[in-house]
Amino acid sequence: MTQRIPSFYKTFEIDPAAVVAELESGLCSPHAHCSPKYFYNALGSTLFEAITHLPEYYPTRTEASIFTEHANEIHRHIPLQAAWIDLGAGSCQKAVSLFAGTTPGMYVAVDISLDYLTGTLIQLQRSHPTLEMVGVGMDFSSSLDFPAVLASQFTERPVFAFYPGSSLGNFTPSEAQKFLGRVSHVCQNAQTGSGLLIGIDLVKSRQVLELAYDDELGVTAAFNLNVLRHINTLLGTNFDVRDWRHKALFNEAESRIEMHLIARHALTVRWGSRSRDFQAGEGIHTENSYKWTIPDFDSLLKSAGFSETKYWTDPQQQFAVFWAS
Numbered sequence: 001m002t003q004r005i006p007s008f009y010k011t012f013e014i015d016p017a018a019v020v021a022e023l024e025s026g027l028c029s030p031h032a033h034c035s036p037k038y039f040y041n042a043l044g045s046t047l048f049e050a051i052t053h054l055p056e057y058y059p060t061r062t063e064a065s066i067f068t069e070h071a072n073e074i075h076r077h078i079p080l081q082a083a084w085i086d087l088g089a090g091s092c093q094k095a096v097s098l099f100a101g102t103t104p105g106m107y108v109a110v111d112i113s114l115d116y117l118t119g120t121l122i123q124l125q126r127s128h129p130t131l132e133m134v135g136v137g138m139d140f141s142s143s144l145d146f147p148a149v150l151a152s153q154f155t156e157r158p159v160f161a162f163y164p165g166s167s168l169g170n171f172t173p174s175e176a177q178k179f180l181g182r183v184s185h186v187c188q189n190a191q192t193g194s195g196l197l198i199g200i201d202l203v204k205s206r207q208v209l210e211l212a213y214d215d216e217l218g219v220t221a222a223f224n225l226n227v228l229r230h231i232n233t234l235l236g237t238n239f240d241v242r243d244w245r246h247k248a249l250f251n252e253a254e255s256r257i258e259m260h261l262i263a264r265h266a267l268t269v270r271w272g273s274r275s276r277d278f279q280a281g282e283g284i285h286t287e288n289s290y291k292w293t294i295p296d297f298d299s300l301l302k303s304a305g306f307s308e309t310k311y312w313t314d315p316q317q318q319f320a321v322f323w324a325s
C-alpha cells in the first residue's frame with residue numbers, strides 16, 4: 001500500500017497594512033466595530049473550542065446529534081468518489097466522522113489558517129493512507145477560486161461541499177447569498193450528484209439564544225474580550241480588558257445575536273499618534289450570528305442557485321442540517 005503525502009496550496013497572503021487600515025477604520029467609525037475574524041488568534045481558537053463544550057452553547061452538540069440520528073439518510077446523499085470540499089475544516093474532525101460509510105474520492109480541507117491545517121492533514125493521512133488529501137489556505141468569505149490543478153479535478157468528479165457548524169451565520173444575509181452562489185457554481189460545474197451539506201442555527205427563544213452567547217462561566221465573555229488583546233498585537237493599541245465588559249443580545253428585527261464590548265467608564269484608546277475616545281457605556285460591535293427559519297434558509301439556498309433541498313432537524317427544532325443540490 002502506498003502512503004500518500006498531502007499537498008498544500010495557499011491562495012492569498014495577509015497584507016499587514018490592509019489589516020491595520022481595516023482595524024483603524026472600524027475603531028474610528030461612529031459605531032465602533034471589528035470583524036469577528038479577529039477572534040481567532042491561538043487563544044481565541046482555544047476559547048471557541050471550549051465554548052463548544054458549554055451546556056449553554058447548544059449548536060455543536062445538536063448538530064452532532066442530527067448527524068448521528070440521520071446518518072444513513074445523510075450518507076445516501078453524499079456522491080460516491082466525490083471531491084470533498086471541507087469549508088473551514090479546522091481540525092477536520094466533523095468531516096472525518098462522516099468518512100465511515102462513504103467513499104470519498106479526494107479530501108480537500110479549506111481553512112484561512114494553512115499552518116493549522118498542515119499538521120492536522122499530515123496526521124490524518126496516516127489513518128487514511130490511500131485517500132488523496134489536499135490542504136488549501138483560503139479566505140473563502142471573499143472568493144472560491146481554487147488553484148487550476150484542483151479546479152480541474154472538481155469538474156471531473158462530483159463535488160461534496162461541507163460547511164457545518166452554522167458558521168454561515170457570521171455572514172450577513174447578502175454575504176451568505178453570495179457565498180452560497182459561489183458554492184452552487186462549483187457544484188454546477190462538477191459531475192451529477194454534487195451538492196452542499198450545511199449546518200444552520202435556527203431562530204428560537206431570546207432566553208436560550210442569549211444564554212448560549214453569555215454563559216455562566218464567562219467563557220464567551222473571555223472569547224469576546226480576547227479580541228482586544230489581539231487588536232493590541234496587530235495595531236499596537238493600549239486596550240485594557242478590565243475596562244470592558246461583554247454583552248450579547250438577540251436583535252429580533254435582524255434575526256441575529258449581536259456581541260458587543262462595552263466601556264465600563266469613559267476612556268481613551270491610543271495607538272501610534274492616533275486615539276479614539278469612548279464614553280461610559282459606549283460599545284464596540286464584535287460579532288453578528290444570524291439565526292434562520294427553515295423556510296427563509298430554503299429560499300436563500302434557492303436564490304443562490306440550488307434547485308433541490310432537503311433538511312434534517314432535532315426534535316426541538318433548534319438546529320438544521322440542509323442538503324442542497
Ligand code: AVI
Pocket residue numbers: 051059165166167168169170212213220287288289
Ligand atoms: C463560529 N460561529 C459559528 C460561532 C457562532 O455561534 O456564531 C462563534 C461564536 N461566537 C460566540 N460564541 C460562538
